Amino acid sequence: MAVQTEESDCAREQTKAEQDVDQVRQRATRDQQRLDSGAVTSPKDLENLQREIVSLAKRQGDLEDIVLEVMERRESAQERTAELTERVGAVQGKIDDATARRDAATETLDADEAKAEKEREVIAATIPADLLKLYDKLRQQQGGIGAAKLYQRTCQGCRQELAITDFNEVRAAAPDTVVRCENCRRILVRTSESGL
16 A cells, blocks of 8 residues: 555654764764863864854754654554555455355355256156257247247237237147247247237
8 A cells, every 4th residue: 555655654764864863962962072071172163062062953953853744744644554454454344245145145046056957857858859949949049038928919038019910820829839929939838818
C-alpha cells in the first residue's frame, strides 16, 4: 500500500532528522564545555564561540521542529495504515465468506446435476430410441430445450402462438403422436392446459 510506503519514508526521515538534532546538540555541548573550561582566552575566539553556540541552538530548534512535523506525518500515516489494514481485513472477510458460499453452492449444484443425470438416465431408458435421439438433437440445436409445453395454443419454447391450422393438426393428432412446433421445431408437450 502507498500509505505503508509513506509511513516507512516518514520513519527514515524522522531517524535522519533526529540524528541531525543529536549532532547539533553534541557540537553545541562540546562548544559550551570549551567555553566553560576557560581554555579559550582570546576575546575574539570567545565571541565566535558564543555566536556559534547561539547559531547551533537556533539550528537545533529548527531541526526539532522538523522532527515534530515528520513525527506528526508519520503518526497520521500509521493511523491511515491501521484504518486501511482494518478495511482490507473486513473486505477479505467478505471475500472469504463469498468464496465459501460459492463453493458450497457449487457443491450443491454438482450434486443436483449428478442426481438429475441419474434421473434422466432412468427416464431415458423408458423412451423409444428414435424419440430420444430427436429430442437430444433438438436440445442441442435449441440451446438446451428440445421439448416445450403447449399452453393456451402457445409454444412455451419460442413463445409463439400456433396458427389455427397447425393447432387443429395438433388437436387431431393421436395422444401418442409426436407433434412439433412449426415455428421453432421443438417437440410440443400437450397437457390439459394446452387449449385442445
